[in-house]
Amino acid sequence: MAKQSLPQINQLSKYLTKETLLPIYFLCGEDSYTIEQAVDAIEKVVSPLLGSGFDRDVFSGDKSFELNQVLDQALSFPFGGEKRLIEIKNFEKLTDKKSLSGYVKDPASFTVLVITQNGSVSDAAKEPYNLLIERKYLFEAKPITGSELADWFVRLAKKKNLDIPEDHARAVIEVVGENKSLLEMQIQKFIDYSNSGKKLTVEELVKLSSPTKEYSIFDFIGSIGKGDKSKSLEVGFNLLDSGVEIVFVINMVAKFIMTVAQILDLTRQRISENEGARLAGVSYYYYINCKKATFFMSDTRLHNASRALLNADLAVKSSGMDHKTVLQMLISELLGEVATSPLQN
Template sequence: MPIYLYWGEDDFTLTQAVNQLRKSVLDPNWANFNYDKIPPDQPDAVIQGLNQALTPPFGMGKRLVWLVETTVCQQCSENLLAELERTLPLIPEESILLLTTRNRPDGRIKSTKLLQKYSVIQEFSLIPPWKTEELVQRVHAYSREVGVKLTDAAAQLLAQSVGNDTRQLLNELEKLQLYIGDSVKPLNEKTIATLVTANTQNSLQLAAAILQGDGVKALGLVADLINKNEPALRIVATLIGQFRTWLWVKLMVSAGERDQKAIATAAEVGNPKRIYFITREVQSLSPNQLTSTLRVLLELEFELKRGGEPLATLQTKVIELCQICKN
């Protein structure tokens, strides 16, 4: 199928996929003639891309037309929709039309449904930072690809250090690969702690500090995160996800549920074995306290979206959150 739609916030892996597609379809000697990268600010970008995709390639290889950060899956006029309906079925096999966007395609609109019919759709979303099992699984997958063996503890520490930053994960694994050379011995957590750039001041640690009511530690973590240019709204999204998980587990345990699989399913926890540890984490807090934290977090998200200064807004609400958990 000559039409591809790549979407998601993981810019690094999406860009890797685009480069892989380019290498697979373009002849290097004819790439200047057969490759078009059309930015979103160009007038009639989609129409221009469709016209280029209908043009047969010159020389050897195929033609690749890339519509960068297109909004056609979020909004589409009737005239543009008509042009898509007319053109998409006619794109020849020798031409590849690639559409990329950071935003999730809106499945309710006709243009997205049309692309679902005619294109290969691939998602490149970041793993939420609170889904620690998925982050560890990704570390194992990429370490096998790079050729670095890790113990389970080392993989967990590496996942904690890099979070959902795919670029940093690959950079660290390549560094570790150079370090081990031809050795086949798995690296342990001590080696990871020594060699990996420690980004341990992450939003999950902030959530843990808040849960413990440790205001001093929490404020220090907020400052570190902001100094490392971590977006404030991303910090809040992680906190909301973590506290929502804690609340779900607390509510179900308080209601008398003892089936860890049932609790894990309701709380969207991938590994039911984690329920035991999560239950212990929230043992000293009441459901009302955890409900109150979500209210404060939603207020924090609202204030940031209204343009509140990130550091000061986070500090104020983090103090309030710590007081709720401490009391």
């Protein structure tokens, strides 16, 4: 059976005025950033309707959480204002989720109950989720990726009077990752750096987005692409010392190798660089940098790189090997001599 499509959190704006307030907002999904933003938006509408601080409560759920006690509180009248605001976090940790069903059927008109759940709803046909959906109280926040995420980043920057082209946004996302909170933090850094109002180059954006002051992941990829073992070790160790996770490094190298393999194929087809970047699903800046990786521009080296990445991934997951040792092994296998015989195992 196909998974039921749930109402999306972008529909919430229809219910964010005094006249359209819902008695219950159940916000769930993998996009915690958007859920937090939605909670802030609801609070902004409800806060002027509260009589005092006693009309606002925030609870964090766990296995021992007594949901019925909170629901009884939701049924009690406000201290003097028009509304009572109650927020329950981490609904996924509660053991008595079905207790919410009775309240969903007959919620208090003077209470706004905001419930957040980390993660998606596994079975929308079960209570209380089916009742929440039926009454249009449930909203899901799905994570966005690719061009959709880049477009979101561009629009967020524009709200703060910062002009970032979509291609540059993609380059920043490739460095920072797809965490919206981290991406938002980069925008403030960009604003502080460009206080003169000048438009930042993609190189400046990437440098500012780097998790370490000395080197970025792009520096590591660049040294790998040139076949420079000593520089790769220097940059790689610097990244680990600065708190970058070995899994992130391996994933970025895997993406790099996959892109180089695509470039090799697209170049043979005489595809233009702009079109190639689009087909590869990466920014033009990243595509061009990968194209400079002449060391890996052969099927033999790419095949060897795939094995090196597999070995590194297995070392991280199935052994207690020190992360610097794993990185050293990865670099040695990536940049070492490879046999060219077709009989090689």
